[in-house]
Amino acid sequence: MLLDVSLKPVDFVTQRVDIGARYGTESWLVIKLDIMLVPYKGAGPALNDLVGGHVDMICDQPASTTGWIQNGNIKAIALATKERLPTLKEVPTFEESGLKNLELAVWHGLYASKGTSAPVVAKLNSALQTALKDQAVVSKCDNLGAAPANLQTSEGLRVHLKSEVNRLGTALRTAGVPLQ
Numbered sequence: 001m002l003l004d005v006s007l008k009p010v011d012f013v014t015q016r017v018d019i020g021a022r023y024g025t026e027s028w029l030v031i032k033l034d035i036m037l038v039p040y041k042g043a044g045p046a047l048n049d050l051v052g053g054h055v056d057m058i059c060d061q062p063a064s065t066t067g068w069i070q071n072g073n074i075k076a077i078a079l080a081t082k083e084r085l086p087t088l089k090e091v092p093t094f095e096e097s098g099l100k101n102l103e104l105a106v107w108h109g110l111y112a113s114k115g116t117s118a119p120v121v122a123k124l125n126s127a128l129q130t131a132l133k134d135q136a137v138v139s140k141c142d143n144l145g146a147a148p149a150n151l152q153t154s155e156g157l158r159v160h161l162k163s164e165v166n167r168l169g170t171a172l173r174t175a176g177v178p179l180q
Contacts, residue, residue: 043060051068062087062088062145069088070087079091079092079094080102080103080105081093081105084096
């Protein structure tokens with residue numbers, strides 16, 4: 001069993017109000033877990049209260065939680081990624097745990113203001129691609145449980161963003177969550 005649900009309701013921390021936190025929270029509703037949302041102003045205070053035993057669980061990104069997990073301060077239940085992470089090899093994915101279609105990998109994009117000239121965007125993209133090939137950057141990303149995506153261009157990011165918005169919107173609608 002993933003979690004002892006004899007506690008009713010489970011105190012579930014949400015550390016920000018965005019689509020990722022909302023989807024991570026609402027995913028538990030899909031599996032009929034009785035939760036009580038406990039909103040926090042950021043992951044730091046939320047993780048401190050999780051470690052202190054004041055709340056029962058959190059859905060947060062590996063960059064914030066890996067150190068806590070590796071030090072034994074918190075127990076990872078499952079990863080919302082397609083595959084296990086190299087830094088958390090012992091932690092199964094939700095799919096491996098029997099929960100299909102519960103995937104929410106954290107990703108970040110580099111954005112410029114609307115109207116930024118094409119040469120500036122190209123220069124920023126070139127610098128980003130160079131940085132993502134630097135072994136020190138790759139190592140730091142690995143240690144944080146982050147894997148740089150191979151999106152290469154602004155158009156690649158645009159396509160990925162549209163795909164994720166569609167996927168998450170569909171999942172939330174399927175769960176009966178009103179989109180605002």
